[in-house]
Amino acid sequence: MQHGRIPSNDQFSGGLNAIVKRFEDLGFAVERKASTAGRPTSTGKPSIFGHIPDYPVGSLFDDRMAVKSAGLHRHEVDEISGRPSDGADAIVLNGGYREDFDEGDYVLYTGQGGRKNGATHQTEDQTLTRGNLALVKSETDGLPVRVIRGHRGAEGLSPASGYRYDGLYRVERHFHQRSTDGPFIYRFELRHIEDDDPSVKPFSVTDEPPDGDEAPARAHGTTQRIVRNxxxxxxxxxxxxxxxxxxxxxxxxxxxxxxxxxxxxxxxxxxxxxxxxxxxxxxxxxxxxxxxxxxxxxxxxxxxxxxxxxxxxxxxxxxxxxxxxxxxxxxxxxxxxxxxxxxxxxx
Known part of the structure; x- marks a missing residue:
């Protein structure tokens, strides 16, 4: 490969593409990668489902960065943590959407998206992508979702300041409906999982087969259900x-x-x-x-x-x-x- 001379400052004009082309013309090998500028920060580690060791239910955190550092959530900005291919491992409830409904053990959660240019109201329909699709994956596969409540959440259920880890929930169903602003939104029903449920054991999504249990535990609990005829x-x-x-x-x-x-x-x-x-x-x-x-x-x-x-x-x-x-x-x-x-x- 021919090696060229690094161009001087007055040769840099026309934007990034022109700069890259100039280097290539001079014989430099340039590796092109997609820009990550402006994207929410997240970890590249495998999604971990279930409780995180050393952070029991009720653990308090000053801010979203501390929540992320503890491994409870992958992002510092987005409210849904996880990937569509793996499922959603955590959500944040912090008053982000007016349609959110929180009863403690039961949550009716609003999906992400549909707010153009930083708007605080719905400006367009939400789509079944990113975090919304990850929550559907968790619903389909029965994966536990960590719920972190923030201080701007439902009164009487949220911490006075910062954020609090409030345990594991299961996505029971999702549906599509028109928001109070007009555009369509996705809504997810989540219900609290008791700690004696076997699914609360932490696990990560990997290519290796899980160990499983030769004698699965049996959990006893009380639940409300529709009485069908x-x-x-x-x-x-x-x-x-x-x-x-x-x-x-x-x-x-x-x-x-x-x-x-x-x-x-x-x-x-x-x-x-x-x-x-x-x-x-x-x-x-x-x-x-x-x-x-x-x-x-x-x-x-x-x-x-x-x-x-x-x-x-x-x-x-x-x-x-x-x-x-x-x-x-x-x-x-x-x-x-x-x-x-x-x-x-x-x-």
């Missing part, structure tokens, strides 16, 4: 002889046909759907998951099933005579749960 879902499943209304599959097991009753508008809050046959479909496990996750939706007018990711038609929803499926529940699912990844900012 099994007669409702069974009636719908019997109406279709256990055959999926979307794909037509009938799963035959040694004990008979297996199918699942899927509520189109979910029963749990904040959806508060009805436990009625007009809100229930007979689905196979695959289509049930795709419906719950918003990967497929049903057109409330034509009952055409659509693949949200590709926009393609899957087929017409099978409807048996006597099944009073209510289009208002299908419309709710399309508006609040499905079509999320396809929605573009500003749409």
């Amino acid at each position: 099994t007669q409702v879902t069974q009636w719908v499943k019997d109406l279709y002889d256990g055959r999926c209304q979307i794909c037509g599959v009938s799963l035959l097991t040694p004990t008979g046909v297996y199918s699942e009753g899927a509520h189109v508008r979910p029963l749990g809050r904040p959806h508060d759907g009805a436990d009625m046959v007009s809100n229930v479909l007979c689905l196979c496990p695959n289509c049930h998951v795709l419906l719950d996750k918003g990967a497929i939706r049903v057109d409330p007018e034509t009952f055409m099933v659509l693949d949200v990711l590709t926009g393609s038609e899957v087929g017409v929803l099978r409807l048996a005579a006597g099944h009073p499926l209510d289009a208002k529940f299908i419309d709710y699912h399309s508006t609040h749960i499905a079509d999320q990844p396809m929605r573009q900012p500003g749409a």
